[in-house]
Amino acid sequence: MKSIRLRNVSKSYGATPVLSGINLQIEPGEFIVLLGPSGCGKSTLLNIIAGLEDPSGGQLLIGDRDVTTAEPADRGLAMVFQSYALFPTMRVRDNLTFGLRIDRTPRAEIEKRLKWVSELLQIEGLLDRKPGQLSGGQRQRVAIGRALIRSTDVCLFDEPLSNLDAKLRTETRVEIKKLHRDLGTTIVYVTHDQVEAMTMADRVAVLSGGKVEQYDTPQAIYDKPMTRFVAGFLGSPSMNFLSGTVVAENGLRLVRDGGDLDLSGYDVANGTPAGEAELGIRPEALRLTAPEAGRLRARVESIDLMGADRILWMSVDGRLWSVRVERDRACREGEEIGLDFSATAASLFSRDTGARF
Ligand SMILES: Nc1ncnc2c1ncn2[C@@H]1O[C@H](COP(=O)(O)OP(=O)(O)O)[C@@H](O)[C@H]1O
Ligand SMILES: [Mg+2]
Incomplete structure (x- = not known):
């Protein structure tokens, strides 16, 4: 569990500003949702935290460490994308363990974590299939499993449920929330869906036009919106x-x-x-x-x-x-x-x- 601090983070593509003056303090173990309409800069902000994009200005700290310029692999975080991004030719078990094998984790440890994560997400029966042989919901579980297996301090989600149908979306939402309760990982979760934000978040940062409009609990944001x-x-x-x-x-x-x-x-x-x-x-x-x-x-x-x-x-x-x-x-x-x-x-x-x- 680690805190995340964003200090005056900005991002421009050429002359076009996409994020400006972003200040957010995320406490260890908090579940934060970045909520806003399409194009407001949510993914850009998440990618900056992940290290997949460099900020144009400002500072990013994870725990006590300034990681503004650190490599993604060196930030101790995992990410789940909207597109799942599974390797199509690899079996589920190899998709899950890929990161651990790259890190040269001992084989016994890999097996132990594989067992843990596949039981946790109830995908034990799918380990020898390839992604093409899974339903959308099963693929999403594997993508989440691949992020969790590395036992990182911080987990980032970018619209992970938007490719699922309504019923599965609700079920998976409840599951992710439960996982958070059980694991206590710090989570930053991007969505444009206000129901996901209201039901999952400890606190919501509402973004519009690359700025944070309000950062507070779902109830406070609903009851006392600070902007029009x-x-x-x-x-x-x-x-x-x-x-x-x-x-x-x-x-x-x-x-x-x-x-x-x-x-x-x-x-x-x-x-x-x-x-x-x-x-x-x-x-x-x-x-x-x-x-x-x-x-x-x-x-x-x-x-x-x-x-x-x-x-x-x-x-x-x-x-x-x-x-x-x-x-x-x-x-x-x-x-x-x-x-x-x-x-x-x-x-x-x-x-x-x-x-x-
Ligand atoms: N690589 C890029 N080059 C130029 N503009 C970009 C790039 N990536 C994103 N943008 C622009 O930045 C804005 C925010 O994008 P994004 O963070 O993906 O929004 P969101 O995830 O909230 O839908 C959009 O207007 C988008 O067109
Ligand atoms: Mg996005």
């Missing part, structure tokens, strides 16, 4: 937004054409809220009321049945909103409703900077 980007990126359906002007005299208010909204009780995170703003409210933080009784008014445009609950879709100030309601709540398309919410469950962002007020 994070607020919109996490949650399904996503957070509902409303524009207006914040005024902080005589209590906090959002002034808008459709009437002022009283935001007293809002837990201000930064400075004195003022100016153009966006108010964000999650679909499950809204309550239905009689049309005149709510703070907002809308007409239900369509209803999605989700099994356990239902999502009502409507337009508020010309923007698409969703409200999550219990499956038993009577409602129909075309119905006029009122919406209520508590300011404590709302988020407020500056329109200029995107930062949370």
